[in-house]
Amino acid sequence: xxxxxxxxxxxxxxxxxxxxxxxxxxxxxxxLAAGLADGKIxxxxxxxxxxxxxxxDDALILTDIxxxxxxxxxxxELYAGDRxxxxxxxxxxxxxxxxxxxxxxxxSLDEIITAxxxxxxx
Amino acid sequence: MKLTTNDLRxxxxxxADKMEExxxxxxxxxxxxxxxxxxxxxxxxxxxxxxxxxxxQDFADLGELSKLVGMTLIKTVGxxxxxxYGTIFVxxxxxxKGVGEAEGDALVSGFEEALEGIKTRxxxxxxxKTMIDVWTPFINALKSEGDLSHAIDEGLAHSKTIMxxxxxxxxxxxxxxxxxxxxxLSSSLLLNELKEALHD
Ligand SMILES: [Mg+2]
Numbered sequence: 001x002x003x004x005x006x007x008x009x010x011x012x013x014x015x016x017x018x019x020x021x022x023x024x025x026x027x028x029x030x031x032l033a034a035g036l037a038d039g040k041i042x043x044x045x046x047x048x049x050x051x052x053x054x055x056x057d058d059a060l061i062l063t064d065i066x067x068x069x070x071x072x073x074x075x076x077e078l079y080a081g082d083r084x085x086x087x088x089x090x091x092x093x094x095x096x097x098x099x100x101x102x103x104x105x106x107x108s109l110d111e112i113i114t115a116x117x118x119x120x121x122x
Numbered sequence: 123m124k125l126t127t128n129d130l131r132x133x134x135x136x137x138a139d140k141m142e143e144x145x146x147x148x149x150x151x152x153x154x155x156x157x158x159x160x161x162x163x164x165x166x167x168x169x170x171x172x173x174x175x176x177x178x179q180d181f182a183d184l185g186e187l188s189k190l191v192g193m194t195l196i197k198t199v200g201x202x203x204x205x206x207y208g209t210i211f212v213x214x215x216x217x218x219k220g221v222g223e224a225e226g227d228a229l230v231s232g233f234e235e236a237l238e239g240i241k242t243r244x245x246x247x248x249x250x251k252t253m254i255d256v257w258t259p260f261i262n263a264l265k266s267e268g269d270l271s272h273a274i275d276e277g278l279a280h281s282k283t284i285m286x287x288x289x290x291x292x293x294x295x296x297x298x299x300x301x302x303x304x305x306x307l308s309s310s311l312l313l314n315e316l317k318e319a320l321h322d
Contacts, residue, residue: 041157042200066290067202070243074196074205 002103002112003029003059005051005085006096007068009043011035021096025104029056043068048075058084058109060099064092088113090120123264123320124225125232127184131175133319134191138168140311151304155291159201160304167199167207183222184232188214202289203305206240206253207312213239229320233261246288251298253309255281260313270317274310281306 004021008014014034021030031054033047043063048071052059061076063069072087079085086109088095095116102112141148141164149161171194181187192211196204217232218224224232237257241247248258256277263273286298289305 036200042159044200045196045205067200067205070202070205073243074208 001028001057001106002099002109003031003055003057004096004099004103005031005033005048005055005059005061006092007043007048007061007063007072008032008034008092009041009064009068011039013064017093017096020093021100024097025100028100028103030100031055031059043071045071045075045078048072049078052079052081052083052085055083055085059086060103060109060112061085061087062090062092062095062099063087084109086113088116090116095120123229123267123322124223125184125229125316125320126223127181127187129319129321130184130316131179131181131187133315134168134171135175136318137312137315138172140315141165141168141308144307144311148304148308151302151307155286155294155298155301156304157201157290160203160308163199163201163203164207164308167195167204170194170198183220184218184224185215185220188212188218202244203308205243206305209239209243210236230261230265233257233264237261244288249284250288251281251284251286251291251303251306252288253303253305255284255303256306256309256313260317270320271314274313274317278302278306278310 006014006017011034014032018030031051033051036042036044061072063072076085076087098116098119099112102115145161145165148164149158152158152160171191174190174194188211192208192215196208199207213235214232217235241254246252246254248254256274259273259277263270282302285296286292291298
């Protein structure tokens, strides 16, 4: 099942979103790379890399703003593992909803990305 | 113009001191049109670089030095500046791999790759009130053997007058006109030190 990695500046925002997605797709693995140590606001490439190390299948990254996206793209460039991990630039909440449901239905990474792009990149 | 590995190392140590001197100014500017962390972030990142460079004095080439600096900045700066400044040095490292001294086209291409790298990373271009508005005239002057100091100052002054359309500052719209972009200012500090490292 495709894993979702939520990259946000805020730990609370990501935790809240995870709760929300759980209601729609209880089985979809969701990993968080959000906030900084000591609860501060920010994104950290190290936390994204940590999430990469904990995925159980191929994965999709969704981000909130600015440096979340930059750090996600940077982490992907530095990634040397053999999972297929991809980033798609769509709204975090709405995109997360669709991606979590589709992953729960057993869709492939390609299918999920195609659906997200069709929905959000009109 | 020529850049040696040892001169780049010295320039980075000096840049770390400059970031420290301007720490509050960078943070205050970021408070006006951003999230108020730029000076703190740049200080933390460049102090970490300083520590690495004081611990290791001899580098095989510009590539090895740049790689260490890039990875250190990525890990320590935070914000959007971590990936952006990190990318500059990762691009230097790729371009100058195995190169002890860069001059002529090799020197220019390192800077060009770095600029392309930050444009791609930030999805930004010249004229959006970012660090790119300082790097672009610097590189143009480097290519045409023009006055580097003048290019940095002009880029910085022009970027102050325009409106931000990228990054956090863009949410402040018209209010950004007349305010110095903190990333443009920190880039001018770094480029002024790199300029000092370039010799005929
Ligand atoms: Mg900031």
